[in-house]
Amino acid sequence: MKHLFLPAALLVSVAAYAQGKPEDTEVYEPVPKVVAATPNLAPPPADAIVLFNGKDLSQWVMTEDRNTPAKWKVGGGMFTVDKTTGNIETKQSFTNYQLHLEWRVPANITGTGQARGNSGLFLASLGKGDLGYELQILDSYNNKTYVNGMAGSIYKQRVPLANPCRKPGEWQSYDVIWLAPTFKADGTVATPARVTVIFNGIVVQNNVELAGPTQYIGPAAYRQAHGASPIKLQSHGDKSEPNSFRNIWIRELEARP
Template structure:
């Protein structure tokens, strides 16, 4: 019995030390680098059965993540809205399960910084809690801007790099067209089927029915840790020092 207790204590200590030594760089992947593909012109017209999430006029379909009863205080003007870092993340008032989503985003032409500090935001395909909880499709200026490949634009952040780099230059509008299949859980909370996603960036396939390992983790490996159903969609107000991103023409079709 004494040996069993010592063994268990040693294992627990080793596990704790391993966790304490984890750092963000442990889950950064730098190679192979996705090849660059120059995108063509993509269609942006909305289908007849779509739900409009932003029509260029207001953010009535969105709320603050910090307080879902409060408005989304990002900046609206000239048919677009721009990140307001002081207001924090925003999310849709409505929750979704499976869907097709179209969203357009723009990195400012005068963007500064490098790596993850250059036009950083995120599209959380399902927001499972406050802060940055959820499943993140990375938004970043990845036009001639090297970073770890599972953190560049179009990656499932810290999980799966994009198939190719289809980014346009800063100042030009980009599109994501997303087909999202939410995870399903058994009654005991275990995963029945994991989340899956297909993404086109600027009309180019960058995620092909990709299986997600769980919600986004900045430090450590992703894993499914809690059961959930339909969730809001979230946009991130990242804390980097570069100029904030803008968004327009957002619509969704429930599947």
Template sequence: MRALRVTLSALIVLGAATAAAQRPEDTEQWTPVPRVVTPSKGSPTPAAPPSDAIVLFDGRNLDEWASMDGGPAQWTVANGALTVNKKAGNIQTKRSFGSYQLHLEWRIPPEITGSGQARGNSGLFLASIGAGDAGYELQILDSYNNTTYVNGQAGSIYKQFPPLVNAMRPPGEWQTYDVVWTMPTFGGDGSVATPAYVTAFHNGILIQDHVALKGPTLYIGPPKYTPHGPSPIKLQAHGDPSPPISFRNIWIRPLDVQMEVKK
């Protein structure tokens, strides 16, 4: 009986320790803080996409996008921009993609409010592999004079890798992301054959240099891979109370056209 009590006590302690480890704060990194680099001023008009690009948003409609339940995307299109509708939830592309080059522009409204993670929060999910916020997230946030954990600031692979530098323009100016995504591959037994890789530029400045991801984004706990194939690209409607952000000029170049699957 004494041995049983000792065993039960050990299990309780182990369970409590495991539960205590599963907190959002445990995967937040606060130092070192990426140095600030001032990029060139943003352009008021978007540049034309390459001739071989698939245009995902050209300022006119949401034909390439859907809500997470497969219905029409319910975000707002006006004046050449796509603005988040937080009540409508996330949207994702109707097509699925393997490895690709992606260009996306986003804008924090000049009247932005809040601080930390509650200031212009959104996300570019480079591969959406499930409902809600499941996938691999490149963070979107107002990181212009806004302190938060560094693997949660703009340009971070959320909860994994801080950006090399903070290349934010101030609110009201258009920001650019240029991303090269290499999707992960898996063996027949579900093991990781090759991890996902990300190279990313923020306002023309390198912020992620061919980093090997640890798995999809998790808000709580360490990431781990689940086998998947080509996937949609998702934009996040984050639930923070700050005014919604906008997007424009989104295009993609599949790097292996045979890996592109149309839904």
């Protein structure tokens, strides 16, 4: 993808924000209400692009080398994170879309907080590593952590409106409406990214505006202009058992009016 970088002075000011600690942007209260919910496990609609068909990862590549096919483990109609290989992302790039994805934390998960089934769905991947806009995947069933880092959060930016997370070992669903940011000719933001997230049938992000791509340290900000982008799944470095995924499909949406 072609990147149009922001002015040098702005990049310097953004870089200055990064001189802090991860906990500076962690939020712990108020804690979203726990809601019993049922995941959406419906098959893809007729006009969907199927990103995982239960058989292979032919639609995915390794993030660190997009010429390398995705190496995660496929079996039993699902695929499982391989933490020895790194992140994977779609071959195809997307702008505005409706996305469905099902995920499962292992029943025998161990650990606490962020070290418990940690992964991420990057709604637009902006390159190697964890660059992009992350919808957090985590075991948030009776698992205390910062609320802007729990399942259903836009990581370090948007706290979910509720906590509909199911028990480890049970399948969960994300249904996402993503409206990509747009940029002016000089690389500055014309319209920020917006996202709606339905988690196990419960709205947890209601057409929220994003301040920029995900930041682990410092506040989010738009650092570079970009167009259509791949969708990425994170191979997180925590020591818990790896998560699995299935039934992933997408419907492209028209450009913003």
